[in-house]
Each structure stands twice: as structure tokens, then as C-alpha cells.
Amino acid sequence: SSQTDEQTQGGLFRVVAVGSQWYGHVPVWVGIERGIFIKYGFQVEWRFIGKSMDRLNAISSGEAQFASLGEIAMLSAMAHGNRRFYWVGNQDIAPGFEGLVARPGIERFDQLRGKCIGFPFGSSVELTCRMLLKQHGLNPGQDVRLVNLEVGDVPAVFRAGNVDAALIWEPGFSQLAAVPGATVLGMDTDTEVYQRFGTMTGPDVLILGKDWADADPLRAQNFLKAYFEALEWVKHHPEKATDVARGRYIQQDRALIGTNLEKFVWYGIKEQYRVMNDRGIFAQVEYILDILHDQMHAIPVKPKFRDWVNLDLLRTPDMGSRDSTSRPPPDG
Amino acid sequence: MDNRELGLWQTTVIGALGLLVFVGSWEALVRLGVIDPYFLPAPSDILRRMLQMATGPEAVLAHDIKMSATRVLTGFALSALVGVPLGLAMGMSHWVRAALNPVVSIIRPLPALSWIPLSMLWLGIDEQQKYAIVFMGSFASVLVYTTDATVRVDEILIIAARNLGASRLQTIRHVMLPAALPNILSGLKVVLAIAWTCVISAEMVGANSGLGFRIWTAKEWSDTGQVLVGMLSISLTVLILDILFRWIEHILLPWQRGATRS
Amino acid sequence: MDNRELGLWQTTVIGALGLLVFVGSWEALVRLGVIDPYFLPAPSDILRRMLQMATGPEAVLAHDIKMSATRVLTGFALSALVGVPLGLAMGMSHWVRAALNPVVSIIRPLPALSWIPLSMLWLGIDEQQKYAIVFMGSFASVLVYTTDATVRVDEILIIAARNLGASRLQTIRHVMLPAALPNILSGLKVVLAIAWTCVISAEMVGANSGLGFRIWTAKEWSDTGQVLVGMLSISLTVLILDILFRWIEHILLPWQRGATRS
Amino acid sequence: MTEAVIQAQDVSKIFPTRKGILSALEIFSLDVHKGEVVCIVGASGCGKSTFLNIVAGFIPPTRGRVLLEGKEIQGVEPRCGMIFQNYALFPWMTVLENVAFGPRLKGVSTKRRHEQAHRWIAMVGLEGFENAYPGELSGGMQQRVALSRVLANEPDVLLCDEPFAALDAMTRQIMQQELLHIVHKSQKTVLFITHSIDEALILSDRLVVMSARPGRVKAIYKNDLPRPRILDMQLTDRFIELKREVWELVQEEVIGSMTAPRLG
Amino acid sequence: MTEAVIQAQDVSKIFPTRKGILSALEIFSLDVHKGEVVCIVGASGCGKSTFLNIVAGFIPPTRGRVLLEGKEIQGVEPRCGMIFQNYALFPWMTVLENVAFGPRLKGVSTKRRHEQAHRWIAMVGLEGFENAYPGELSGGMQQRVALSRVLANEPDVLLCDEPFAALDAMTRQIMQQELLHIVHKSQKTVLFITHSIDEALILSDRLVVMSARPGRVKAIYKNDLPRPRILDMQLTDRFIELKREVWELVQEEVIGSMTAPRLG
């Protein structure tokens, strides 16, 4: 949209980045706080939007340009024909941050029969939940009652005993697990997805607004370069990154953020070519699409997700042009 | 301004034409590619989705409407049950009115949505919580409309009844109530629509069925068509309830028949 | 029923007493441990929080009120700007009314909240989106109230003006408008409160200030006290706006002074 | 002379208004005897309705007091049946229900009260309209329903505030004769306000002329015209003499009030 | 005789109602000449207002037509100024603004129209109330404002629908005299509806008695009573004779209509 194409007074491009309190956004916060974006000519404005689909819609409308969000939301938007964005990367792998926690007194899956499980519908935990239940011989439609909860409400609802079990990702997950006597029945690392692909059920993906990227591809390339520079910094300074995140962006114990961030595997700009292909995350996407479409009937069609992938934008201006976008970079 | 009143037939035809123009140009804009169907699906698509949801193997729509209607009507009935007597008391006594007005003014502007945090704390996420949200979102309005209807009762009718020998209680029973009834009913009609607007708030958290729930999950799944089906279902349900309500009015207020404005 | 009208002074005292009893018993219930302050903080605590938020180093409250007020008033002004002329047209012409009524009936029952998914798709998360939510939540009501006010204009006044030689345009300018004005204004007053209920919906997504935003973040942090401060701030702001609006009415409608009901 | 049913003793009424106080009645005294018809005439706004409302107990006097059969009137008094200027019919009741309302309050059985009501309705010429709602009647018909509703309640005193204003001359005359008939048959006491001196002269035993605001008794006439007072009577010398006298008195007051400054 | 300003030719009016159709006027014909005052009397609900509304162009006749100076009336006719039974004053305008409204529409300068309005207000005895709003006036005062508002607009024809019904007998007489004075001075044509035969006899050049519903012309009297018609005139033989004649005619109709079945 024309409004955001305007440069700010300092000659900087204004970029609206949207996200939540999830650790996957640390590179953006670092980029802002350490002046990396400014160095590349971008004035990045951070807006809190808790849900993946809301972020994607903000980008689709043209009001935001950049976001990291969950794969499931991206895939269902694709399935409904939203062509307003590019999928440009998968910046981290961080399984083990979301799981199914049951209230005191429920210690095994079969005790969940007839009980009520709460989580935000339409997010990665829905998949985690369904897979875990299925793996333990429970039919999500019949054996348990599922209720929709707002992301932020999950810990309080669980603590108040209004649901028998709940699922959420960090930082809420720690709060669930911290309830005295509560049992973590299963994690996303217990699912088939993790066992097959080594990813969480809904990995983080990087999204750029299509119109914005098409209007000035060079600018988009520059922006991603800045982003990945910030990501490299996070990779190498996890302690300092924790300090950046705490307080302003995440309200959580410093030590907890530290230990959680250590579990993150960050993919840099070069690694993207290794991840964003059929041997990498694309295979996982095919698998997830099968589940969403064939089993859950949550999406009307299986989208040709490769049409949304634009790895051209990952090339840095000084790297010169390459002929093929799909060709993976040489390993190492 | 234009002198001629329109007959029912004419009104229906013109209304249908108006709707047709609205829906037609919407359809055209989508078909011609001016509007991206992802942003706003064509009416025909919405209708197809609606039929699918109404008849498909799941047939969720009827269930959703039933669930939402139960929540709305329960919350609304509670509002009316508490609000009408209290409103009558406020309308009949300057003292009660003066005493309760400040509290009512504070509660009234609070949207149903703002009661989500507190209602969850107090009542959890069960059906009671949903009733409570609808109740809190509509109760103060019932109170205000009933008070108003009662205050508006022509003083001369009360005096006339007392002059004919009616006791205080007889006056309330035979005069205040029937005289305030038309305005109370039309107030309740407005509040019923307000109660329906609360269902989306009520079903935001802890629901697994209902039109509000459907809209929220559809949003998460990026299913704009289904969002619109949900919205349209609310509109249609309110329309039908409105017709029902008018029929009840017609039954309850025989002396007002024919005295209605277009 | 009770004959004596109460004076302003009496009304205020009784109202204050009513409020005192309400707040006092709430405070007592919390202090005596009947209500867990986590579920419902005592009024004194809420007040302390309010003062803190109003005066503390951050002084967020004034900023929040300013932001929310800007959104509400902009959306409301847009509603009025579009709704009043269109409502006048609907009120004056049977044809326009018949044509637009069905569309209006469909839009009216849709709560502000239900426009979040679509408005985000169409307008993103900037201020326009918030204005749009307030607009969609209040526009149809403006239309209905204005239409109603226009239809209610006593036909005899229009006939009288025409009989005195007024042209169609003069009749609209000199009779329809001033005659409908009192009811339009009191309709707008109701809609202004409705517009305020929309701000919580508008600030649910993509906001980083405003009373709605404050309530939502407070909820996320389980800060019930701050939730209540936010709710109370909305109520008080609406109360103050209401007084302002009455003052505007008093200025605009000199012939109605003293003709108001208690 | 029979005992005084109504004794108004030095009644004053002051209304507080936005622009100051308004004195509507000042030291107004009047005795009305059993079976007597007293008509009150006076300029518009002179306090006639105010006085009637005080007698009915709708509003308290500021000073002075009104006795009904020797006891001070305190609060609405069902023994004084009021026929309101604007009918005050219950719109949600049919004509029959309106007329049967008083007996119903007293617990008269449905059958009996409906029978009675039918008779009163017939008397005012409204047979066939028993099941109509007031909104379906013309103004004059509504006024007749109001009359029969009060009569059906059998009060001792009838307070009439211009009850025939909405009737055409003929219907009006018929109603006047009916009223006199009932009053004389059942020895009712009547206080009757009217704008028409003719009407006052036809109905009254005594005629009170009020001064312009604040209302005081300006003159009381004993009306010795022979009954029945049919049209011809209006051409007798005594009638004309009385009419002229009253006319001149009222005229003085009207002219006084029309040129009076805005707030007295 | 001067030319007919108003010619009503076989006017019929049928209202569709919920219970069927209601014939309010039937083949009603009447010519009114320039400068003439024609009074219409008749039982309540006989169609008087309906006829006046047709002449004013507020409602179209079902059959027949009304000519104003030879041209058929089509739509609201400002040359026929209507004085409404219920005043129809603009509540948001002061007395002065109400009276000056007609001239304002015609573009008369503020100064001139206010001057004129002041004069008309003085004529109806309302000096000092120029800046009051209608809601602050008594019913009788409002009726006088309505009268001066129409007069200030200087229509050729005055249509009066019981304009003095809310006035007491004295104020009423003063207004009648003022009206006659203006009408004779400026040669206005007047159609005047009243319930009072006295009033009709005082004002009219001719007197139309209507039959009960559906309204037809039952009789037309040439009123040759000498002018000015002050109180004494009401005692002359001719007055009494005329009054009795008209009375009997109307009485027939009223009695007919009161015992008539519910829907004609």
C-alpha cells in the first residue's frame, strides 16, 4: 500500500512487523533494539498481535509487511486462496515448547476419556492435541470434549480447574506445567511429526507482504538481510538476547527465557536454502496438509504451497544474481 | 413527505429490489475481479457455503443456531426477569430511581466483551458464563427501557384509577403494567437484538459450538466465507425472532392493532 | 406513583447514597474475606490502581482515554455523517425506506466484534480499522434512529408549512430538520454509548493503547484490578460525554427546555 | 337547606415555576350542598381545574382545606368521581371493561358488573360499541364513555371538568339532560366547570363566577330558572337577564387578563 | 352576486379502512363567493374536516373536483390558509417566528416581516409573548397564534376548522369580532367549521347544514341577520327562529347517527 511505501523523515523505510510474546520473534526485537534495521535503512515498528491468522490478515491488508507466524495459519490462508504474501523462510526449529498438560489426578491418557480439553482452535496445538490423542487410541471427536480458548486465557482457565487438560505453547506452557500436581501428558516432541521430520507440529515461518516485496524487491532483500543479521547475533549472544527480550517484549522470568532460548536452533540466511526444499520443510508441509485436509477436513483444498515461496528475496543485493531460485545452496 | 403510503406488496417488492441491487453489485464486483474473493467472497459462494453447512453430513448450522439461541434467550430471559420488575420499581418511585440511577449508568456502557475476564474468573467457561455475559450485556438496557416505559405512563391514568377507588396495588396491577406494556415490549425487542450481539462475545472463550464460535474458528482457519455465513445467520435469526416478537405484541396488545406506524 | 418530584439536590444525595451502599457493601465483602480479591478487588484497591495509572510515572490512563476517545469519536462522527442524511432520506421517502430496510435489518444485528475478521482483512490493524469497527457497530443504529425520528415528525406540521407556501426544499430545511432534531439528538446520544461499547472490540487486535487495549492486556496478566479500572474509565467517560451531550441539546433545542422528564 | 357535602375553606394554591411562583387560587371558599349542581365559569387559566383537582384530592392546597362530609380530604378521594377534560380512558380496556372497572375494583361479580355497564353504555347512546377500544372511537364518543365510567362507579360527588367540550351542540344537549336526570334521580352532588354560560345556566342550581388569576370567587348566582330547562327557556327574560349579568362579569375579567402583564 | 371563488362539484370521499370502506363525503357541492363567510355545521364525524382538507388540497377527492378561481385544486394550495383544529404551530419557533414564517418563505426582509408579525400578534392580544415558545402558552393562546400566523400569510381564502373551540366564551367573542373585522376589511373568503350554531349565526353570510355520515348538504341558509351582530342580536326573533330551524335539522341528524348501526 502506498502509505507504507513512504519513507520516514530520516530517509528510512517504515516497516510494520507484527508478532506475539513467542521467542521466535527475538531476532526482530534485537534488530530493533540494537539498531540493525536502522543500519540497513528501515524504521521497524513492532505491533503486538497474538494470533497467527490475525498477523497474516494484517499483512494481507497491506498494513503490516513482515511477520513470523505458525505454519498452520499460513497453510489455511493458502487453502482459501490468499495470495497477498510470500513465504520466505523458516527461521528456527524449537520443538519441546508446547504440550498437553492435565490437571492433578489425571496422569494417563486413558483418564482423559469424557474429559474436557481446552486450547486455541486453529493453531499448532490443535494438531499436537489430535495427534497425541490418536496415538493413544482416543478419538478427538467422541472420547473427549474440546473447547476453544483464547491464547492468553489458557493458563488461567486451566488453573481455575475449568478444563481437565489444556495445551498451549510458551510462555503459557510453563504456567500450565507449574500448576501443582499437574502432569505433562505429552509434548509436540512425542508426535509423529517430530519423529518423522524433527520439527514442531507448526513450525515458525517468515512471511513478507507480496505487494510490498514486489514493489521494490531490492528493498525486501535488504530487509531480510537485516533480519538475518539480527538472527545471527541472537545465535551468538543468547545471554544478551535474553536481556533484550525480557520486560519490554516478554513478561517472564529471566532464567526461564534463558534456558528456553538455549533450546532454539536458529537457521540463518544460508541455511534457508537447505530448509526450504523438498528434503526439508516442504515434506513436512505435505504431511501436515494431508492431516488438515484428509483427516480434519479443516481446509477445502490442499494448496500448491510452493507458489507462495519466494527465495529470490533471500538473495542479498551484493551476492549478484542467481539463475535458479529452487536450487539449494551448497551445503556448508 | 411523499403522501402515498405503500402497501405490503409494494414494500416487499421494493425491498427485494433494494436487496437485489445490493447483492447483485456485490456479486458482480467479485466476479469481475474488482474484489478479491479471499477478502469478500461472492454472495453466491456464501449461499453455497450456507447450504453446505445447513445440509452437509455435519449439518452444523442448525446446531450452532440452537446453541447460540439457547444462550441468548436464557441470558435475555434472565435480564427480563430481573430487569422488568426492578425497572418498574424504578419507574414508579422517584426514590428507587434516584438511588439506583448512578449504579445503572456505570454498568450500562460496559460492553458484553468487557465482562469476559471477570465472568471467566467467577464462573469459568461453562454455559453459565455465557448466560452471564449475555445477561450483563443486556440487563442494564432492560432496566433503562422498563424504567422509561413506566415513567412515561400517563399520570392521568393513574389518577383516574385511584379516583375510581383503586388501591396502590390495584393501580400497579391494572394500570401501570398494561399502560407500560407496549413500551416495555418494544424495549425488550431492541434488547433482544442487543442480546444477540453479545453471543459473539460469549462464545469467544470456552465454546465448541454456536454462531459466535463458528465465526471465531472460521477466522482462525482463514475461512472468510464461513465468517460471513455466521454473520448472516445471526442477522436472519434476529429477523425471524423480530417477526415472532411482533406477533406476540399483536396478541398481547389488541388495543394497539392498526395503530402502528410504517 | 409517588407524587412528589425530587429536586436536583435530593436526587444527588440519594444517588450518592445508593452508590455508597453499593460500593460500601462490595468493599466490606472483600475486606471480610467473603470475596477473594483476586476474583474481585475491593473498590479502594481499584481506586488506588486508578490513581496510580492516572498519576504514576507512566500516567497511561489519560493517554488511553485520549486514544479510545479519538477512535470512538471518529467512528461515531463517520456514522453520524453518513447515517443522518441517509436516515433523513429514508424517513422522508417511503421508497427509499422500503428499498434500504432489508439491507439495514441485516447489518444492524451484527456486533462490532463480528467485523474484526473482515475489517482486518480489508484495513489491517491501523487506526482506520478501529474507526471502521466503531463505524460498523454504530452506523446502522444511527440510521434507524434518524429514520424513526424523521418518520415521527408530525405530518400536520409538514402540511402546515406547505399550506403556508413552503416548497419541498423549504419544508425539509425549515420543518423536517428542526422537528426531527430532538429525536435525532437523543438517538445519537444512545448511539454514542453504543460506539463506546465497540472500542473494546476495536482495540482487541493490533492496538497498543486505549482503554480496550488496557483491559485486554490486563486480562492476559490476570490483573483484575486493572481490568476494572479500564471498565470504570469507560463508564466515567461515557457519563461525562453524556453530560456534555445534554448541554449541547440544551443549546440546540431552546424550545424544549424545562420540557424534559426526570 | 341540606348540609354542605363539600366545604372549601380559604383554599389557596401556589405553583412553583421556573420563573418564580404562580398563585393559581387565592382564599377560595365555597360550600356545596347535597344534591346541588354548582357550575363554575371563569376566564381560561383562572384556576378552575386547579380547584377541582384539590377537591378530588389529586393535589393538596397550599393553604386552607377542603372538607368532604365534614372530614378533611387527604389524598385521592374515590367518593368524588372526576370526569376528566381529556377522558383518561384506559386504552387497553374495551368500552365495557372501562365502564365496569370501578365495580370490578370493588369485587362485583363479572356478570353483575357487565350487566350494569351495559345499562350505562346504553344510556350514553353507545350500544354496539361495548367491545371497541377507546382508540377506535371519536372524541365525543370517548367523552361519553368517560361519563358512564364515572357514573357506573356511583360516587357521591361528581366533579366535571368541561366534560362536554368535545361534543357538538346536539349531542351536548342530550348529554346535559341525561346528566340532570341521573343527578336528580340519585341525589348526586355536582361541581361542573364549563366555558359555556348557556350550559351553566341550563345545569346549575348555583353558578360561581371566578375572577381572573389568581382565582377567587367573584360572584355566586342562585339560578332560579324553572326546570326542565329546555330550549324555550333560553328565550325567557330571566334567562337573558342572568346570562347578560354573568357575561358582563366574566367579560371584565377576560379583558383584564388579556391586557394583563405577562406574569401576574 | 360576485363570482364563485371556490366551486366544489360533486365531491365524494371514500376512506379505505380495516373493516371495509368508509364513505365520508357523498356528492357534496358548494359554491363560495368572494368575500363571503360560509359556516358549516353538522354532527360529529359527518365529514366537515374531510371537506376542508380537500379544499386545502391536503387530500384528493375520490370523485368530483374542487375549483379555486376556476382552476382545479391539485396538491397543497397556499392560497387557502388553514387554521388547524389543533393549532399545528412549529414548537421550535417563537411566537414571532411562527407568525413571520409565511412572509419569510416569500423572502420578505427580516425587519419588515417582524414588524408585520408584531402587528398581527397585537391584534390577537398577545403582546409581550413574542419570544415565548408555543409550549409555554395555554391552549387558547396557541389558537390565537395559529390564527395570526395564517392571517400574516395573507391567503385569499381562510379555512377554519373549529378555530375557537379551545377559547372561553368571552375570548371567543373577541376573536369572532376580530375575524369579521379583518375579513370585511380585506375581502377574504372564509369557510368556517363550528359546533356552535350561535357562532355560525354570528359569523356567517350563509350557513350549510350537513347530513350525518356520509356528509351531504342537507340545507343551506342565507343568514340575513343585520351586522354588527352583538349580544343583543341574539335575542331578536329572526335569530331565534333561525337557530331553532338549524337546531332541529341538526338534531334530526344527530339522533339519526346516535341510533345508527355501528358501521354504516
Ligand SMILES: Nc1ncnc2c1ncn2[C@@H]1O[C@H](COP(=O)(O)OP(=O)(O)OP(=O)(O)O)[C@@H](O)[C@H]1O
Ligand atoms: N402543575 C402546575 N404547575 C405550574 N402552574 C400550573 C400548574 N397547574 C396549573 N398551573 C397554572 O395555574 C393556573 C390555573 O390553571 P388551571 O388549569 O386551574 O386553569 P383553568 O381555569 O382550568 O383554565 P382552563 O379554562 O384553560 O382549563 C394557570 O395559569 C396555569 O398555568
Ligand SMILES: Nc1ncnc2c1ncn2[C@@H]1O[C@H](COP(=O)(O)OP(=O)(O)OP(=O)(O)O)[C@@H](O)[C@H]1O
Ligand atoms: N384518514 C382517514 N381514514 C379513515 N377514515 C377517516 C379518515 N379521516 C376521516 N375519516 C372518517 O371520515 C368521517 C368524517 O371525518 P371528519 O373528520 O371529516 O368528521 P368531522 O365532521 O370533521 O367531525 P368532527 O366534528 O368530530 O371534527 C369520520 O367517520 C372519520 O372516522
Ligand SMILES: [Mg+2]
Ligand atoms: Mg381547566
Ligand SMILES: [Mg+2]
Ligand atoms: Mg373535524
